[in-house]
Amino acid sequence: MQPTRHTLTAPIHYSVDPIFVEDLMGLPWHVPIAEWHLHGVRILEIKRGVSRHVVIFVKTPRFSYCIKEIGLEVSKKEVSNYEMLLLNGIHTLVPVGTVSREEAVIESGAPIGTRYERTVTAHTVTLLVEKVLPDSELFQRNFSFVSRKAIWDAIAELFVELHTNGILWGDASLANTLVKFEKIDVPFVGKKTFLKAYLADAETVEVFPTLSAAQRESEIRYFFGSMDSLNEDLRISGLQRDALTTENDKQYFRSRYDLLFTAEEKKKLFFRQTTFNIDAVLGLVSNPAYVDMFLEHIEEHKWYLCERTGTQVTLAEATQNWFTAIYAPLCKLFRTEGVLECFPGKTAAELYIEIMTHKYFLSTQAGTDVGMVQAMNDYADTFGAVANTQSFMKKITDTMKSLIGFTPARRGQ
Ligand SMILES: Nc1ncnc2c1ncn2[C@@H]1O[C@H](COP(=O)(O)OP(=O)(O)O)[C@@H](O)[C@H]1O
Ligand SMILES: [Mg+2]
Missing domain, CATH: 1.10.510 (Transferase(Phosphotransferase); domain 1)
Known part of the structure; x- marks a missing residue:
């Protein structure tokens, strides 16, 4: 015989981030989410992908949420997966938590008399991501x-x-x-x-x-x-x-x-x-050849530091030194001197990488290392967009020379 369902009581459990509790408590969790539009909840009509579960988007006074009706264990796993993904720096939804409703089911007709079984309906709640491209x-x-x-x-x-x-x-x-x-x-x-x-x-x-x-x-x-x-x-x-x-x-x-x-x-x-995070400093570097080039660039800087100090320098120390002594001041300068006007659409990091790439291109052509300064001048002549590129580049190359403060014979700078 089919069990007859009666909701005797419907205790609601909020396993959610405390900042959302009050907001969520204003929602009618004692009824299925598919019926919430009948209970005065503001439902948002938003394009969404095909889904197996009932999924709704709601607006409350403080936040907008996506709510998915789902089993309790799966919901808990899903929420903890979102937390783990965020900790790993992955772009994903921000989990609010799991809200569950205990329902009582009366099993009628059992030989030992009427039995009461508890079932749980759970919901994964996430913050709504707005303005998504369908x-x-x-x-x-x-x-x-x-x-x-x-x-x-x-x-x-x-x-x-x-x-x-x-x-x-x-x-x-x-x-x-x-x-x-x-x-x-x-x-x-x-x-x-x-x-x-x-x-x-x-x-x-x-x-x-x-x-x-x-x-x-x-x-x-x-x-x-x-x-x-x-x-x-x-x-x-x-x-x-x-x-x-x-x-x-x-x-x-x-x-x-x-x-x-x-x-x-x-x-x-x-x-x-x-221990140097290239993306954090240079912005998203998508070309593997750039990473190789960058490594070569840092090795060159390491060579130069060893020459100058007469001591052994590790790759990590060389990277750190390159960043504080050369890269950061140059990027600041790119910015104050109006890199965006001279090279529209480029970031300072992109410009640095492109000049670095240009240097390798010129050096291969010349059969010798042409050095950063010459590469910068040549790059500006070839790709600069406006007339004031020349004075911009002069300032940059002068600064570059003073930052390096040394003309390694091998480098020809
Ligand atoms: N927080 C959110 N913000 C915006 N859209 C969402 C959000 N969560 C889910 N969606 C949309 O709703 C759809 C259904 O949700 P999903 O979790 O995939 O359900 P199912 O497990 O049934 O597939 C998703 O494919 C996505 O397009
Ligand atoms: Mg899905």
Whole structure:
């Protein structure tokens, strides 16, 4: 016989961050969330990915939340996964906690008489992420490949963040990825706008010491599967589009992922050697060749320091010295001298890296090391955008000379 359900009492448990308790207590947790619109709750109609569970977005006086009805154990695991992801610096949802409702179920007709069983309905509560780009745009005709590439870049970056930290998502689909524009602080420049991808839906997340190539590959294939289904949905809804689109997108995504993954591995190795976080200082460096170049650059600086002091200098000391004695003052100067006017769209770090790259290019051509100062002058002549680039570069190179304060014969500066 089917049990008859009666809600006798409905105690509500709030396993949530204390700052949200009062706000959440104002919501009608004693009824299913699917009925909240009948109970005066302000429901937000926001585009969301396909989901298995009932998911609603609500606005309260203080915050807006995403609430998902789910089992208690899974909810607890999901919330702790979000916390772990945030601690690892992964872009993901901010968990508010788990709110659960105890329900009593009367089992009627049992041989030993009526039995009461308790069941629990739980909810994962997260802070709402607003202004998300809907994934349904992705394969539409009027959405250019250039725009899509920016989105694939952001998602590939999220995948690399996860995988280089030994984290397997397990449900890496387009529907579970939120993409939005975000202002991020760039060292020596200030805030710049980037597209960032967020992991939304952390039920299946698992951490390993490291991930095998096969694990990473399966995650990418799963993601490609979700691209196919979105594509198919759009086709069924009558959208006309180029048959090759998805294949091109996949190829692009894979190459971007591989590039970023290699760069990240190199950066991690560099960090182990020097305790220096390249991204934190230079901004996001996505090209692995830049990391190699940067290492060469620091080794050169180490050589110069050893020459000057006549003592042994470690790579870590050389990096530290390079940062405080050369890089930081130069970047400040880039900024005060108006780097953005002379080289529109570039950050100080990008400019530094590009000059460094240019130096290697010139040195290879010349068959000898041309030095930073010559590289700077040549770079300004070739790429500077406005007339005052010359005076800007003169100031920079003069400062560079005084910072280095030494002309190593080998360097030709
Ligand atoms: N905090 C949030 N802010 C904005 N959108 C969200 C948030 N949490 C989830 N979503 C959207 O709701 C969808 C469904 O949530 P999800 O956790 O994936 O449910 P399910 O486990 O049923 O798949 C997600 O794919 C995402 O698009
Ligand atoms: Mg989901």
